[in-house]
Amino acid sequence: MDIGTIDQIIDNHQSEAGSLIQVLLEIQSQNNWLPKEALTRVSERLKVPMSRIRHITTFYKTFSLVPKGRHEVHVCMGTACHVRGAERVLDTVREVTGVGPGETDPELNFSVETVNCLGCCALGPVMVVDGEYHGNVETAETAEVLKKCTCSSE
Amino acid sequence: MSDIILQIDGKEVAAKPGMTVFEAAQSAGIAIPTLCHHEKLAPYGACRICTVEADAGGRTSFVAACLYPAEKGLVVRTRTEQVNRMRKVLLEQMLSHAPDSEDLLELAGEYGADPHRFEKEPSFCILCGLCVRYCAEVKQKHAVSFFDRGAKREINFIPEIAVKECWDCKECFPLCPTSALQAAYVLTESLLTPPEEPSSCGGCSSRG
Amino acid sequence: MPRMKSAAELEEFRQQILAQRDADQPCFTLCSGSACHATGCGPVAAAVEQELEKQGLTGKVRFRRTGCHGFCEQGPVAVIYPEGICYLKVKPEDVAEIITETIVNKKVVDRLLYVDPTTGEKATLENEIPFYKHQQRLILGLNLEIDPQSLEDYLAAGGYQALVKALFEMTPEQVVGEVKEAGLRGRGGAGFPSGVKWDFARNAPGEQKYVVVNCDEGDPGAYMDRSLMEGNPYAVLEGLMIGAYAIGASEGYVYIRQEYPLAVENLEVAIARAEEHGLLGQDILGSGFDFTVKVHRGAGAFICGEETSLLKSLEGMPGEPNARPPFPAIKGLWNKPTNINNVETWSNIPLIINRGAEFFNAIGTEGSKGTKIFSLVGKVNNTGLVEVPMGATLRDIIFKIGGGIPGDKAFKAVQTGGPSGGCLPADLLDTQVDFDELTRAGAMMGSGGMIVMDEDTCLVDLARYFLGFLSDESCGKCTPCREGIRQMLKILTRITNGQGKEGDIERLQDLAETTRGASLCALGKTAPNPVLSTLKHFRDEYEAHIHDQRCPSLSCKQLIAFHIDPEKCRACGACLRKCPAEAIDGGKKRIHVIDQDKCTRCGSCLDACPAAFGAVGKLSGEPVPAPVPEEQRAIG
Structure with a gap:
């Protein structure tokens, strides 16, 4: 991500220190993760110590300090999904992708995240793969959806 | 402004406006234990060892003495x-x-x-935050910080700052109630290339 | 339409909009809330637009995409006006038939109607469906009438009348007085009287004051705030402006989860449209009242729903709570007096100002006035958002509106109030749902999550789930919360793994007392509730796990085994094919057997076994029967 784009984002927020989280969110959404150079630039321009940026980028769950995989898998762990078997879905995801929540596999195929509630409780358990919702997923179906992803990316 | 009169452990205590219960007790010679309080730092209220029972506004509750303002008529029991x-x-x-x-x-x-x-x-660290706050509030160097949250919360040095600032300071070391800090610092040092070449620093890549 | 400079101009604009609208004009209304998006309202909407054009009906038939109607279980939901015919689970291929039959020929498409699962009766109109019939949708109901991005729709539905009334007919004191008299209590959790809170901020010294909308709805299993923000953002803004006028604030913030992209989008459109029309900005409608509003997206932290954390986050800091006092009403955002209410609370304000305190406080119970929106989810037939008057019983909500428990399962408990709420068993089903009664029963209102559980849900595991959630979501600043939750979670995990020890229950109670008493903020103070309420009502389940290594709900993975009943197995091979661990041995006309060493207890075999056979079962606390000897495995 080039410095110009980062500067543009910061300028849009009038370089206010209070907009730190909004600036980081925008960088994250454009670049998918937060490279170190971006954090350094933000620290300089907003005059916010690096310590605070480090704390914030590890405190808030949206931020990623490593590149994300080609396929983003979100498993809803909301209470409604939990009582309908979300843990089983997550187990299967872990088995198929080889990574757990918050992780990305070394080949950058999958990034797996758990989310607290997608507000689609009627469809629970819910898994979202690359923005597509899969409701009422059973173990076997979960595996099928993910295996399709690996096929298409190979 | 006149003193605020409150009661601590049955004793009438006079406090200055702006004082906390902890400070009021201290001034009256009543000891309340604490692990995260430091007179040079803003009250923080993390360790909660200074929790006391207080009656205020008709309600009894547990409050952190280091944060709770000394109020007129407050009744505090520390033990x-x-x-x-x-x-x-x-x-x-x-x-x-x-x-x-x-x-x-x-x-x-x-x-x-x-x-x-x-x-x-x-982990050897009880996350009292004395080092983090001292470095930020007194030294204004921000070389050490909290990371993450919840059960995963921890302290870490910021390598690119630590490499420049810490060696000649180390004022936070004696503040640490568990002596964890020194170990953390040494660990960070070992991850760093010599200070002469800070540009090739690889210390922070150890964190995901 | 340029900026409107007076109340008269606003009224004139409203009349223009109404004059262009014909109440008898057919309208195809399609729910496009997040849940209906997930069930596929996008392709349905495309089909509607295409079909209207094909039939030459574009412009003659209105097509309105609205926010959430509430009946998420049956989405995508379509309602055809002027009749109000309600079609459920609508697919793109149904659209042509709906338009031809219902809109053109005025006939009902029978197969898309709601069918009562018990009586088999069909319901044509929305209000005939039991799920809706027993609700009182004063707040959520507006979602059906408006396209959330259309200011015109909101004005046509009477929008901004409350603002005009407040600005031109009432003093700020009168507005606060009205909200006090209405008895509105905050819908975000604690239930603090909103008018009293407003008064604190109003009376606090200082020129600059702020109002904030808390839309950081983090409770897993609650989504009413999202649905209100998605479906009717203008109402939230109108409520906020009335509050700002009453308190004396000229700036507002909306703190909204970035996980709610549609809500963010609709809110931003609403703010832009309101600004264009002079309904935000300087000298609003010539009243002299200035008000601007900024959107702040939350970056994923449950704790930011706590008001002091939310303020820290607004200032660009980690969301670590501050001790109160000082309260935000005195020292809030940038140390200025600040009033924070959640989305549903703000949404109630236009209603109170329009209809008056007396209308509002006639609804509900002694201590809790108005209606409350619940998200009724979990093991319940009619999952969705439900708005009922305060004081409705749990039984009415779960059985009359929710249609009871799916399958032939028994109701076991309902969990209210989010992660730090409590579980109530069957003998408390007649509890009236209001702030005080729920607290008395050992649960709490919270933001209105209501998760229904049946006999298959293990409540020790549920407590473990909530503590796991809180362990991730605590800010980690203070010891009793961070460490108390950590230790409670360790113990609960051990218990659900069958490694519970004597004294674990007492250790849990000890930790709970300290976490509740000594924590800095409400998250910690209420974190032990899932443990304490399940211990209170379901202690025998804890004991079965600890003493007998048995999970009575057959749910805890480490304590159960799957077993194929040789008497029932028909060697169909369904389970064998689905088993991801290749743990099932079998073949044509050979009784299938599960290798317990290979089995990962994923449950695929149980899902796969045809209901007619029902050969796969679960066991807990007893030995798995030995496999059938090889020579007896052939099926005749």
Whole structure:
């Protein structure tokens, strides 16, 4: 991500220190993760110590300090999904992708995240793969959806 | 402005406006234990060992003495059975991280805390934040910070700042109630290339 | 339409909009809330637009995409006006038939109607469906009438009348008085009287004051705030402006989860449209009242729903709570007096100002006035958002509106109030749902999550789930919360793994007392509730796990085994094919057997076994019967 784009984002927020989280969110959404150079630039321009940026980028769950995989898998762990078997879905995801929540596999195929509630409780358990919702997923179906992803990316 | 009169452990105590319960008690010679308070730093309220029972506005509740403002007519009890029990559990929780800390063991003796009650998780740090706050508030260097949250919260040095600032300072070391800090610093040092070449620093890539 | 400079101009604009609208004009209304998006309202909407054009009906038939209607279980939901015919689970291929039959020929498409699962009766109109019939949708009901991005729709539905009334007919004191008299209590959790809170901020010294909308709805299993923000953002803004006028604030913030992209989008459109029309900005409608509003997206932290954390986050800091006092009403955002209410609370304000305190406080119970929106989810037939008057019983909500428990399962408990709420068993089903009664029963209102559980849900595991959630979501600043939750979670995990020890229950109670008593903020103070309420009502389940290594709900993975009943197995091979661990041995006309060493207890075999056979079962606390000897495995 080039410095110009980062500067543009910061300028849009009038370089206010209070907009730190909004600036980081925008960088994250454009670049998918937060490279170190971006954090350094933000620290300089907003005059916010690096310590605070480090704390914030590890405190808030949206931020990623490593590149994300080609396929983003979100498993809803909301209470409604939990009582309908979300843990089983997550187990299967872990088995198929080889990574757990918050992780990305070394080949950058999958990034797996758990989310607290997608507000689609009627469809629970819910898994979202690359923005597509899969409701009422059973173990076997979960595996099928993910295996399709690996096929298409190979 | 005139003094605020409150009651601590049955004793009438005069406090200056803006004082906390902790400071008021201290001025009256009533000791309340604390692990995260420091006179040069803004009150923080993290360790909660200073929890006391207070009656205010017709309600009894537990408050952190280091944060709660001394108010007119406030009635404070610093050593009730329940307060003692909570302090005991808090110490046991902290001892699961730093079982050899002398400061903790001394308080454990006073409150009958069993250092081995809870499963050990020796991080050696009780996250009092004295180092983080001292570095930020007094030294204004921001070389050490909290990372993450919840059960994963921890302290870490910021390598690119630490490499420049820490070697000649180290003022935070003696503040640490568990002596964890020095270890953390040494660890960070070992991850760094020599300070002459800070541009090739690879220390922070160790964190995901 | 340029900026409107007076109340008269606003009224004129409203009349223009109404004059262009014909109440008898057919309208195809399609729910496009997040849940209906997930069930596929996008392709349905495309089909509607295409079909209207094909039939030459574009412009003659209105097509309105609205926010959430509430009946998420049956989405995508379509309602055809002027009749109000309600079609459920609509697919793109149904659209042509709906338009031809219902809109053109005025006939009902029978197969898309709601069918009562018990009586088999069909319901044509929305209000005939039991799920809706027993609700009182004063707040959520507006979602059906408006396209959330259309200011015109909101004005046509009477929008901004409350603002005009407040600005031109009432003093700020009168507005606060009205909200006090209405008895509105905050819908975000604690239930603090909103008018009293407003008064604190109003009376606090200082020129600059702020109002904030808390839309950081983090409770897993609650989504009413999202649905209100998605479906009717203008109402939230109108409520906020009335509050700002009453308190004396000229700036507002909306703190909204970035996980709610549609809500963010609709809110931003609403703010832009309101600004264009002079309904935000300087000298609003010539009243002299200035008000601007900024959107702040939350970056994923449950704790930011706590008001002091939310303020820290607004200032660009980690969301670590501050001790109160000082309260935000005195020292809030940038140390200025600040009033924070959640989305549903703000949404109630236009209603109170329009209809008056007396209308509002006639609804509900002694201590809790108005209606409350619940998200009724979990093991319940009619999952969705439900708005009922305060004081409705749990039984009415779960059985009359929710249609009871799916399958032939028995109701076991309902969990209210989010992660730090409580579980109530069957004998408390007649509890009236209001702030005080729920607290008395050992649960709490929270933001209105209501998760229904049946006999298959293990409540020890549920407590473990909530503590796991809180362990991730605690800010980690203070010891009793961070360490107390950590230790409670360790113990609960051990218990659900079958490694519970004597004294674990007492250890849990001890930790709970300290976490509740000594924590800095409400998250910690209420974190032990899932443990304490399940211990209170379901202690025998804890004991079965600890003493007998048995999970009575057959749910805890480490304590159960799957077993194929040789008497029932028909060697169909369904389970064998689905098993991801290749743990099932079998073949044509050979009784299938599960290798317990290979089995990962994923449950695929149980899902796969045809209901007619029902050969796969679960066991807990008893030995798995030995496999059938090889020579007896052939099926005749």
